[in-house]
Amino acid sequence: MSVKFALLILMDKEPASGYDLAQRFNRGIGQFWQASHQQIYQQLKKMHEQGFVQFTVQKQQGKPDRKVYEITAAGEQDLNEWLAAQEKPPTVRDALLIKIYAASRGDPQRLLNEVQRHIQLHETQLVAHLQEEQQFFSANKTMQRKLRWPYITLRRGIRYEQEWIEWLKEVQICLVDDSLPLKPLRPSL
Amino acid sequence: MSVKFALLILMDKEPASGYDLAQRFNRGIGQFWQASHQQIYQQLKKMHEQGFVQFTVQKQQGKPDRKVYEITAAGEQDLNEWLAAQEKPPTVRDALLIKIYAASRGDPQRLLNEVQRHIQLHETQLVAHLQEEQQFFSANKTMQRKLRWPYITLRRGIRYEQEWIEWLKEVQICLVDDSLPLKPLRPSL
DNA sequence: ATAGCCATGTAACCAGTTACATGATTGA
DNA sequence: TCAATCATGTAACTGGTTACATGGCTAT
Numbered sequence: 001m002s003v004k005f006a007l008l009i010l011m012d013k014e015p016a017s018g019y020d021l022a023q024r025f026n027r028g029i030g031q032f033w034q035a036s037h038q039q040i041y042q043q044l045k046k047m048h049e050q051g052f053v054q055f056t057v058q059k060q061q062g063k064p065d066r067k068v069y070e071i072t073a074a075g076e077q078d079l080n081e082w083l084a085a086q087e088k089p090p091t092v093r094d095a096l097l098i099k100i101y102a103a104s105r106g107d108p109q110r111l112l113n114e115v116q117r118h119i120q121l122h123e124t125q126l127v128a129h130l131q132e133e134q135q136f137f138s139a140n141k142t143m144q145r146k147l148r149w150p151y152i153t154l155r156r157g158i159r160y161e162q163e164w165i166e167w168l169k170e171v172q173i174c175l176v177d178d179s180l181p182l183k184p185l186r187p188s189l
Numbered sequence: 190m191s192v193k194f195a196l197l198i199l200m201d202k203e204p205a206s207g208y209d210l211a212q213r214f215n216r217g218i219g220q221f222w223q224a225s226h227q228q229i230y231q232q233l234k235k236m237h238e239q240g241f242v243q244f245t246v247q248k249q250q251g252k253p254d255r256k257v258y259e260i261t262a263a264g265e266q267d268l269n270e271w272l273a274a275q276e277k278p279p280t281v282r283d284a285l286l287i288k289i290y291a292a293s294r295g296d297p298q299r300l301l302n303e304v305q306r307h308i309q310l311h312e313t314q315l316v317a318h319l320q321e322e323q324q325f326f327s328a329n330k331t332m333q334r335k336l337r338w339p340y341i342t343l344r345r346g347i348r349y350e351q352e353w354i355e356w357l358k359e360v361q362i363c364l365v366d367d368s369l370p371l372k373p374l375r376p377s378l
Numbered sequence: 379a380t381a382g383c384c385a386t387g388t389a390a391c392c393a394g395t396t397a398c399a400t401g402a403t404t405g406a
Numbered sequence: 407t408c409a410a411t412c413a414t415g416t417a418a419c420t421g422g423t424t425a426c427a428t429g430g431c432t433a434t
């Protein structure tokens with residue numbers, strides 16, 4: 001559902017083709033919502049049928065034509081309604097957690113490898129986020145207004161990765177030392 | 190896909206009816222994978238057709254019959270293969286993040302309300318997790334072996350909620366004070 | 379009375395994934 | 407010559423949600 005509104009937000013900032021929108025999904029919004037180009041084209045088609053977007057065809061030589069989409073008045077209204085609506089926290093679905101939950105079954109060594117692999121994946125992502133963070137600060141000493149909220153959501157991404165790594169390292173330790181005692185995160189009642 | 194394996198894990202511990210399994214999904218595994226009773230019944234039916242589970246009917250007076258499912262040898266094998274397979278980190282899809290990303294559009298006050306509502310939701314969840322944590326420690330001073338991994342995954346849930354609250358409070362502050370300067374999470378290169 | 383628990387399911391729908399398809403240009 | 411980028415899409419499938427359906431027992 002939200003792909004629709006993510007697209008409307010992106011093209012509201014600046015009219016764009018499906019291809020452009022797919023690119024922009026990778027940076028910024030891609031951190032907390034991903035969409036394949038197929039899904040984007042499907043969604044754009046649907047929104048066009050429903051009158052939320054319109055497009056103009058730009059001819060190019062040597063390359064396929066671009067359909068440059070922009071939001072319509074109806075689209076704006078729909079977007080504003082969505083922005084005003086309440087959201088429920090997303091449902092988490094994480095297969096690795098199931099495997100760790102059931103760690104007493106199966107081969108601990110294999111799970112350890114998998115956990116270490118995930119630590120690396122999250123560390124790579126963390127580094128990428130931290131590099132992106134620098135770009136928000138590098139240009140000028142004061143951040144531009146319009147970059148403020150994209151940056152704040154990036155901070156969430158950074159913390160998210162850090163928290164994953166911290167916990168996965170704990171899991172790693174527990175897999176190595178089977179009998180290490182754990183203290184409750186909240187020590188007293 | 191993983192609902193299937195979550196069900197196999199649960200019934201491997203102890204044979205159970207669809208109803209029981211739906212209950213158990215709420216505690217423990219429900220924290221990182223949820224399934225409605227409808228989905229569970231559908232999945233059980235499918236797995237029975239494919240020979241991964243079998244059931245015996247228990248008649249009850251006054252209540253509908255229970256189908257008590259247990260895992261078959263084929264099911265065990267399938268489960269072991271899945272446990273050995275690699276997983277990719279789950280794709281995050283969070284509509285609230287999109288709204289915060291686009292916070293410069295729309296009404297800041299309304300977004301502030303929504304952010305505060307989410308802080309409360311996460312705080313409620315955090316308290317629930319912390320209460321559950323106590324149950325792991327209350328009974329005996331040393332934790333039982335079989336509860337070790339379920340507890341470790343609970344720790345992840347606790348940290349997850351804490352991290353959310355921390356970040357959402359930052360967002361709250363930024364919504365109130367539009368020009369508060371933010372320091373990078375990684376200060377130096 | 380009414381709500382909640384016990385216990386089962388089917389049908390329709392929707393969002394998102396995977397596979398398939400085309401075709402020119404540019405750089406290694 | 408091979409891979410990558412630009413640029414568009416369709417079709418089939420799958421996992422999960424929502425709506426609908428039944429019906430007795432128990433506690434307030």
